Amino acid sequence: MYKSLLYKEWIKTRSVIACLAVIFLGVGIYSFMKISESIRLLGIVNLWETTIQKDPAMFPQFKYLPLLAGILLAITQYVPELQFKRLKLTLHLPLNENKILLTMLLYGVTAVLSLLLITLPILLLGLGQRFPSEIVWTGFQQLAPWFLAGPAAYLIAAWICLEPQWKQRILTVIPGIIALSFFFLRAKSGAYQPFDLYLILLVIVAFFFAFYSTARFKEGVQ
Amino acid sequence: MTPIIQCQNITHYYGNRLIYKDLNFEVQKGKILGLLGKNGTGKTTIINILNGYLKPQAGVCRVFGEDMDKLSPKTKGSIGLLLEGHIQHSYFNVLQIEKYYRRFFPKWKRDAYFGLIEKLKVAPSQKINTMSCGQRSQVALGLLFAQDPDLLILDDFSMGLDPGYRRLFVEYLKEYAKDGNKTVFLTSHIIQDMELLIDDCMILDYGKILLHKPTKELMAKYPNQTLEDIFIELTGKY
Amino acid sequence: MKNKETIYVLVLLFVTLVALWGIPELVKTATYSNNRYPFVYFSSTEKKLLFKEFDGRENALHDDEGKVYTDKEYDAALPLLNFRQLTVNGEMPDSIDGIAIDPRELRVKQVNFRYGPLNKNTPNPGLYILYESLPKKAKLESPGDLFRLKNKIEFIDAASNRVNKQKSELFQTALLKAGYTFPAQWTSGNLNIRKPYDEGYFSLDAQGQLYHIKMVNGRPFIKNTQLDPQIEPAFFAMEEVADKRFYGFLFDKKGRCYILEADGGKYKTVQLDIDPIRLDADELMIIGNFLYWTVAVQTDKGKHFYALQTETLKKVRYAYIEAAINKWDAIAGNFFPFYLTFKDKHSEYIAPHLHFTTYTAWIANVLLAALFLFLFPGRAKKKKIFDSIYTLIFGIAGAVALIVTGERENKIKN
Numbered sequence: 001m002y003k004s005l006l007y008k009e010w011i012k013t014r015s016v017i018a019c020l021a022v023i024f025l026g027v028g029i030y031s032f033m034k035i036s037e038s039i040r041l042l043g044i045v046n047l048w049e050t051t052i053q054k055d056p057a058m059f060p061q062f063k064y065l066p067l068l069a070g071i072l073l074a075i076t077q078y079v080p081e082l083q084f085k086r087l088k089l090t091l092h093l094p095l096n097e098n099k100i101l102l103t104m105l106l107y108g109v110t111a112v113l114s115l116l117l118i119t120l121p122i123l124l125l126g127l128g129q130r131f132p133s134e135i136v137w138t139g140f141q142q143l144a145p146w147f148l149a150g151p152a153a154y155l156i157a158a159w160i161c162l163e164p165q166w167k168q169r170i171l172t173v174i175p176g177i178i179a180l181s182f183f184f185l186r187a188k189s190g191a192y193q194p195f196d197l198y199l200i201l202l203v204i205v206a207f208f209f210a211f212y213s214t215a216r217f218k219e220g221v222q
Numbered sequence: 223m224t225p226i227i228q229c230q231n232i233t234h235y236y237g238n239r240l241i242y243k244d245l246n247f248e249v250q251k252g253k254i255l256g257l258l259g260k261n262g263t264g265k266t267t268i269i270n271i272l273n274g275y276l277k278p279q280a281g282v283c284r285v286f287g288e289d290m291d292k293l294s295p296k297t298k299g300s301i302g303l304l305l306e307g308h309i310q311h312s313y314f315n316v317l318q319i320e321k322y323y324r325r326f327f328p329k330w331k332r333d334a335y336f337g338l339i340e341k342l343k344v345a346p347s348q349k350i351n352t353m354s355c356g357q358r359s360q361v362a363l364g365l366l367f368a369q370d371p372d373l374l375i376l377d378d379f380s381m382g383l384d385p386g387y388r389r390l391f392v393e394y395l396k397e398y399a400k401d402g403n404k405t406v407f408l409t410s411h412i413i414q415d416m417e418l419l420i421d422d423c424m425i426l427d428y429g430k431i432l433l434h435k436p437t438k439e440l441m442a443k444y445p446n447q448t449l450e451d452i453f454i455e456l457t458g459k460y
Numbered sequence: 461m462k463n464k465e466t467i468y469v470l471v472l473l474f475v476t477l478v479a480l481w482g483i484p485e486l487v488k489t490a491t492y493s494n495n496r497y498p499f500v501y502f503s504s505t506e507k508k509l510l511f512k513e514f515d516g517r518e519n520a521l522h523d524d525e526g527k528v529y530t531d532k533e534y535d536a537a538l539p540l541l542n543f544r545q546l547t548v549n550g551e552m553p554d555s556i557d558g559i560a561i562d563p564r565e566l567r568v569k570q571v572n573f574r575y576g577p578l579n580k581n582t583p584n585p586g587l588y589i590l591y592e593s594l595p596k597k598a599k600l601e602s603p604g605d606l607f608r609l610k611n612k613i614e615f616i617d618a619a620s621n622r623v624n625k626q627k628s629e630l631f632q633t634a635l636l637k638a639g640y641t642f643p644a645q646w647t648s649g650n651l652n653i654r655k656p657y658d659e660g661y662f663s664l665d666a667q668g669q670l671y672h673i674k675m676v677n678g679r680p681f682i683k684n685t686q687l688d689p690q691i692e693p694a695f696f697a698m699e700e701v702a703d704k705r706f707y708g709f710l711f712d713k714k715g716r717c718y719i720l721e722a723d724g725g726k727y728k729t730v731q732l733d734i735d736p737i738r739l740d741a742d743e744l745m746i747i748g749n750f751l752y753w754t755v756a757v758q759t760d761k762g763k764h765f766y767a768l769q770t771e772t773l774k775k776v777r778y779a780y781i782e783a784a785i786n787k788w789d790a791i792a793g794n795f796f797p798f799y800l801t802f803k804d805k806h807s808e809y810i811a812p813h814l815h816f817t818t819y820t821a822w823i824a825n826v827l828l829a830a831l832f833l834f835l836f837p838g839r840a841k842k843k844k845i846f847d848s849i850y851t852l853i854f855g856i857a858g859a860v861a862l863i864v865t866g867e868r869e870n871k872i873k874n
């Protein structure tokens with residue numbers, strides 16, 4: 001039965017997932033084109049030195065991409081459910097309601113994470129071709145909060161999309177956006193290191209928010 | 223015998239507006255009950271309470287003996303739900319949606335669904351959201367019959383359908399309920415359809431139940447009148 | 461659905477947390493201003509600390525005894541600061557205290573240094589550039605590799621992105637021979653290729669010994685500085701200064717500040733005659749000329765000014781200014797008993813910090829709690845009490861969270 005539930009999520013999201021995969025691939029290729037352009041223009045020696053002196057972002061193109069992917073996926077999954085209250089049909093399935101929602105959320109988080117976890121090693125391995133491990137590690141530290149913003153944005157967007165009342169939905173957007181800004185504070189590379197753990201905690205906590213929206217939906221709040 | 227649906231002392235307000243106070247009714251097994259009422263008397267509200275998507279301020283509804291807001295998966299499986307407007311997961315095509323629902327219901331009657339779909343003359347790959355209103359309703363009904371639930375709750379099943387489709391559904395519903403094991407709770411705007419179909423008739427007025435009687439009894443009381451005439455006589459024209 | 465209440469509390473706490481950061485941050489952006497201390501410089505002629513106040517205050521120019529100066533008097537009293545202007549006007553004295561003023565010496569003996577906790581508490585990629593300290597050309601040249609120094613020293617060639625085994629081996633052997641114990645605790649140098657010359661790095665080994673590491677004619681030059689065992693190095697700032705008098709500034713764990721001088725093939729520390737600073741909180745600024753250094757140490761409470769003699773670094777004058785109360789601090793003290801920040805002015809790292817302000821700020825919470833007890837009718841009694849206690853604890857942020865999560869309103873429509 002859960003397989004069937006996943007099948008529904010897949011039918012809803014497959015074209016968006018395919019689009020995102022193409023975008024990630026495209027932006028990934030573009031990032032490496034930019035890096036190799038810098039190597040050609042500055043020379044690798046100069047680029048290494050500039051990197052440790054000026055602390056530039058290695059993959060600035062990926063800054064908001066995971067965030068957008070998360071939001072987009074949540075919208076694709078949950079807007080049709082709230083449209084015409086289709087969620088009633090979904091929750092009416094002969095399964096425990098919390099488990100139904102859990103399955104849908106796990107599907108989305110897994111989809112976002114798969115996209116990110118496939119991209120991340122490719123970017124870092126690519127960087128490692130021409131840069132020493134310290135700079136690869138710096139690149140990872142730069143990407144970590146941006147990539148964590150992906151599942152966080154997904155879960156927060158799910159929370160907002162599933163909220164049945166318009167007024168409440170708009171009110172929820174405010175703390176949602178502020179919480180997502182935690183992932184994009186201006187900081188030197190590596191400065192997020194003590195904070196990454198808290199961001200992971202935020203992602204875990206955010207998992208529960210959609211259940212609150214759904215409980216309100218169940219009670220008929222409008 | 224415990225009734226299939228049992229509502230006790232339902233009281234509900236929207237804001238300060240009273241919808242009902244101390245509403246009580248029961249639906250026995252094997253009956254087709256039609257819920258009539260003018261616009262805004264709370265027909266859909268009752269449906270929502272029944273299937274657990276609205277928590278009334280007071281009172282309790284039980285379906286198959288279970289509280290409506292805590293239905294077990296098994297009970298949910300034996301209730302078929304038709305949402306107002308024949309809403310379904312319209313991003314599926316007709317084959318996909320059957321594949322989706324099939325796994326949830328052990329008694330799944332594949333032929334009941336495809337029998338109806340065949341009448342539609344649509345390509346199997348056509349998405350539901352590209353279909354006409356009538357076609358979509360046929361998909362929704364087909365899924366319900368395939369699910370073969372013990373209780374059908376239909377919210378405004380005739381909405382947006384032409385007379386041919388309406389007649390078709392009435393026949394299907396009669397056929398479905400004929401052996402006496404199935405219970406149907408339905409609302410409709412078109413009382414004409416109900417006359418041929420429903421065993422019991424419940425008429426809602428603002429804040430209360432005006433009448434809950436077997437249709438035959440009602441018709442006998444007002445000879446030479448249609449159900450629609452009786453409805454208007456009882457509730458007033460506007 | 462099950463557990464709705466528990467999840468509501470979780471949502472409420474989350475929104476409260478967001479508000480505990482967001483609201484004070486917003487207010488801070490609207491009100492925060494830096495404490496504007498005067499510019500202070502030691503007058504080599506008057507032998508007093510001279511203050512230049514900002515904010516258009518009256519008597520903007522005065523000395524540490526309260527004597528007020530005109531612009532002209534002020535410029536004349538600081539010849540070593542205003543020498544360009546005075547030279548143009550033909551008013552530059554030839555000598556001060558019988559010491560002839562040599563324009564070249566004036567230039568090379570200038571010192572400008574700034575230390576703040578951000579210099580110390582900052583992420584470090586762990587890669588360094590080792591320049592040739594005796595370049596054949598006048599300019600420094602890029603070596604084409606970077607080195608890492610942790611469990612061993614390794615040079616990584618940029619062109620191939622591989623370890624240059626030969627060079628690494630050469631330096632590794634030299635480090636071990638000089639007695640360096642791995643792993644390194646920290647390494648500090650100046651990565652900038654535009655510096656006038658190169659003195660390489662100072663690195664603290666596992667045993668707390670400070671080593672000087674540089675490359676001379678392509679060969680490793682590694683020496684233990686043999687510091688006084690009383691000095692436990694905490695931070696070093698390399699300052700390849702123009703007159704080559706010293707390598708840089710050394711701070712020990714007790715907050716004492718030294719310059720590290722070359723002393724005929726050995727190393728000598730000269731302590732600045734100032735009170736120890738808190739390396740994780742205080743800021744230190746030095747502006748020096750060939751006669752005197754003016755050292756300013758800014759703490760949370762105020763700013764200390766010291767005049768030191770350049771030769772001996774002994775204190776000749778001292779002044780202190782207390783910090784004015786910041787608008788932000790005043791607001792925080794009245795409205796937020798505690799709030800959350802993710803950035804700390806003493807560290808580049810991002811981490812949650814809970815700041816507690818004053819006890820009087822709890823009054824605001826009590827008032828809000830009362831408001832939540834009596835306003836908003838139509839809530840269940842239990843809910844009223846919950847809301848009230850919640851605002852008592854979390855104050856404005858709690859109140860905002862209760863409103864934003866909107867659970868007070870129990871209207872159900874269809």
